[in-house]
Amino acid sequence: MGGSVNVAVKGLLDEAVLKKMLASIDVLVENVYGRRGKAYLRENLPRYNQAAQYGRWVVLVDLNDDAPCPPPLVATWLPGRNQNLHLRVAVRAIEAWLLADREAIAYFLHVPQAKIPQQPEAESNPKVTLINIARHSRSRGIREDIVPREGSTARQGVGYNSRLTEFVMKYWAPERAASCAESLKRSLASLLRWKNE
Secondary structure, X not given: OXXXXXXXXXXXXXXXXXXHHHHHOOOEEEXXXXXXXXXXXXXXXXXXXXXXXXOOEEEEEEOOOOOOOHHHHHHHHOOOOOOOEEEEEEOOOHHHXXXXXXXXXXXXXXXXXXXXXOOHHHOOOHHHHHHHHHOOOOOHHHHHHHOOOOOOOOOOOOXXXXXXXXXXXXXXXXXXXXXXXXXXXXXXXXXXXXXXX
8 A cells, every 4th residue: 555545535524533544554644535425425436446546545435324234335336446446334334433442432422331332333323323322421511512402403513523533533543443343343454455465
């Protein structure tokens, strides 16, 4: 993989997660693309795939309910993948990978570790799970930032991304989280093999 790669993500939280993953295997991020949601990422994937002729790329996307597991999503999104582009899929959402570092997320959210699911990838909506856990936080600041205000139509609190990006940067350990998140474990192993090719 060399010393650096270009990456494409749907948003800032995914960017922080992917950068931390790559840093854990000593790969630097050169440029970041996307950051405009999942539909934009899919629309531009052919361009990234074409650009991979000239350098290595890593694209990170949530599985959500788009497919039963990552391989069908990869086959649909990228039927003619350039070998220099790596498409990694979080099951079901990036929040599952955050919840998988159970001790760290419990500490950060100020909740007992028993409230964190042992198999976060089995949650139907890990983002909602995380927000509901944050509702029970002993920290008023966590509750105000992560949980949407009562009566609001928002799906998350106003400080959701900034708080969880802080968590990723300061506390989240990809290797530790991989023990409770199979798609993260596979992603790290695959990226490491790719780096060493």
